[in-house]
Amino acid sequence: MHRPVDPPPHLHSAYQAFAETLARCPDADFLCIPARAERDYCPDGESFSYARMAGMAAEIRALLERSGFGHGHRIAVMLGNRPEHFQLFLAANAIGAMIVPLGFDQTADEIAHVLDDSAVDLILSVPSQRERTEDALGKIAGTPQHCDISALPDRFAPPRNPGLAATPGRATDALLLYTSGTTGLPKGCRVTNDYFLHGGQWYISRGGRMTVRNDRERIFNPFPMLHMNAGVLSLMAMILTGGCVISAERFHPASWWDDIAATRATIMHYMGVIPPILLAAEPNAAEKRHHLRFAFGAGVAPATHIAFEKRFGFPMVEVWGMTETGRTFTDHLEPRSIHTRAIGRPLPGLEARVVDSDDREVPRGTIGELTVRHTADDPRKGFFGGYLNRPDATEEAWRGGWFHTGDVVRQDEDGLLTFVDRTKNIIRRSGENISASEVEAALASHPDVVACAVLAVPDDLREEEVLACIVPTAGARQDATAAEALVRHCRERLSYFKVPGWLLFRETLPTTGTSKVQHRLIFAAGEDPRTVAGCHDLRPLKAALRKSGYADDAKGASV
Template identity: 45%
Template sequence: MLTPHESATIGGVLQEAAAAFAGRPLLVAPPNPARAYDPEGRTITYAQAADAVQKLMALYRQAGYGQGHRIALLLENRLEHMLHKLAMNALGICCVPVNPDYRPRELAYLIDHAHVDLAVVLQSRQADWQAGAREATWQPPAVLLEQFGAALPSAPTPATHWTPEADTPASILYTSGTTGRPKGCVLSHRYELAAGAYYATRGGLVDFRPEGERIYNPLPLFHVNASILSFYAALLTGSCQVQTDRFQPSRWWQEIRETQATVVHYLGVIVQMLCVQPPSPADRQHGVRFGMGAGVEPQLHAAFEERFGFPLLELWGMTENVRILVDCHPPRQLGTRAFGRCTPGIEVRIADDAGADVPDGTPGEMLIRHSAATPRKDFFSGYLGDEAATEAAWRGGWFHTGDVVTRDATGMLHFVERRKNIIRRSGENIAAAEVEAWLLTHPDVELAAVIAVPDDIREEEVLACIVLKPRAREAQGQEALLRSLFAHCEAGLAYFKTPGWVWFSEQIPTTGTQKIQKHSIFGAGVDPRSLPGMHDLRAWKKRQKAQG
């Protein structure tokens, strides 16, 4: 395994890895005849990756891009995403991945907030990018991936420096903010390399062998899990990342077998969907040694491991710090939402609302830091353009995660719930405040409160409680009103953020200062989904296909 030093950069580590592991595979796309790209699959070795990166670097540099520039990538889960990211980072360029499910207003926000200097876009996503760009104030040039070598626009302000350092921004990843609009997490070269190194050295059942592992990751490359956590663990250990386009239950095991995967990454929804597949004699016909993920339902944990023959190692991480905590040392605590103990490099406190430590067994917010001497070491660099939010998250010298946990007598940490106003649906974090703000722009909505409700497949679903303006209550039928509200949300929010349940109410409980009391809307112990008058719109929610 390569061990990056404190001043290491991504470009330098790639060169070391290419020299050490030249003929080994680094990136693999599994075969899929139904896919528009690489239908027969594709393998890129370390040496081939380094060569491709050098050629891309030459093109970027010739066009004037370098230190200080930001480039958006709308490339879905194609292997080219990682090649372009590596080339950009080696020149000091910051990568801004784009969620392909963004609606135009969300994309416009990213363009303006990140102030990107260029976008590299799939031809099949060109219409999506143009729709977002039309709503943006800032107007960066864009180039199609398919025309990249021949049509790369020149940088608006040519760079004069191409030698990044460890603290140079490598990525800006957008997370759901509790106050409405997403925050841009700035991640440095040091952060990304430290995340991969930390993953690969957890020990116990997380055992990266000298010959390398084959990590099957169905998660999107605009998330920290696939583009940083697993990829840099692979790069540093001579391993391979198997990057499928997206999770498909019908193809999961076939792709794992065909690519000879030895490690898999999962979410709770993936485990649920695999467990409902009919049992097969081939359930254990694979080479998977362990799974890494979060959110498995406690009642499915042991049953999954017994059926499929490998451990699901529950972890904790977040974009602000993805040096993970993980329950990987026997005896493990299956079925308890345990996710490991603090280790050197991640100190943990559990505190009440006043910031005081709580006793073991008592729920409280998890606060983390690297150490007393260097609390922010290897964490994110900050929220882009929002120093106040960064400092608020770090108040008292500890990063406030917003997650409520407990610690047992053995030091094991157990997840309880999210303290922040966040809904977790199929691995996506959805800010209730963002959905509420958009609902309030509908001409018939007077007040909106958005909460999470359980979902049998997707962990949680979005429920919108809506008070209509007086003139709207009788002006149209309920079906037409629901269609109007759904179309409004669909136009302004990524499909997964659109409410799957809608409840019309005469009023929503508030405090004396007019703060909405969400916990009082339905009362304790009530499952809102079962109430008369609840509207189930989940079947209306569909991922939009690429235009063009």
């Protein structure tokens, strides 16, 4: 099925796209909530048709409009993945207002930063989050009205900020998504209607192993609505094709396959930590009952990728994307390169250029920073609208007419892009650049590893050394012998200088709402991981393995 990469020109908003599908198939499922008995909403599971959701959105829209809300106003929502989030988004989008999602995992300080930076006119939250939201409000000036979504008033207080006189359209800000803030306070990415429409159209136009059928697909997405993965891509892909969003509040390994089967999912979304956990589980009958056609995600190690597809019987399409870009690179065309960390090739609509630290394009096969732009006359077409209140940061990211991603990649002669690492995840050891992700992939291929994280630690002689944090499988050894076995396992797959010099076993690793490991939260600020009890110093073994000529050292490191 061939679809254009650009959305239909007559569409001007996410809500207009929803209204068109509503008119065409009002009784089709728009939203499905999987059953979960202990949850405080939809414990038995529930489905919402396009018509039912439209009616719910109309009620909130009327309340907003009679309270004076309209184009340009901002509404913070702390609703998780509840049906009310979708209801509020559609209502706000219909009148040109912006939604600012807050996360259940955010601290009061983090919430306060978002509220202060975004200057919202209204906050809507669920009862369980009221106290934390009030704590956050106590930390900022100019407190907006805060209402419980379960007990809405007949009218809200009037908006604090003036609205916009212009008619809402593609340039209207629809969503404000805050970046992770690993290099400073989180920045608010302005997500416009144009971004929504382009992101959804891009998803459904890929074809190949990512072919999306009209009126038949059901996307199971376990990630929070405050991320573009769930908040934009899967939502708009289903709206544009008359499909159904299956919104789980998080990843539940024990019930994953039962939930997939019960909700009749045809597509699932994942992040790198999910496949190894599912693979580590004992085979069961539920995993054979699914109707999945493909999975969409990022960060899976090659060995895990191969084993997952063999066991579960459907392709995992590795992608690359970020909040600022909306669209993604996708390795969706056969023959796919699942034995590598390939993320696909540039195609019309998303162009790539790999550059060095001076923004000079590097030769094919050389690693460098990935920069991207649209192939149209406007390089920012379909991208985010800029960082809120940070025009300097926006222009710096777009220097030279290319958006600088901060990701390190390699591009082959045939144009295939392979992900190497985040720039900040490169470890400098004795003059060598080591990708933390590459070491993580080698560790993840060991059967006793459920999850892992690789970090840099200081080294007086070599500048930095490689530290690995390992979450082992149940019953696996966690002693020096096990640590040495993991180093030998890595040495069989990596050059000498890349294998861990330090290794620490952990019961868990901190993750984001999208199941990405939060490397910066593994250790407390100022804590030296090498001094943590149980941290194994494997540098003597590493040196011995080098001297033994264990495998061919492509780089020939001398230290």
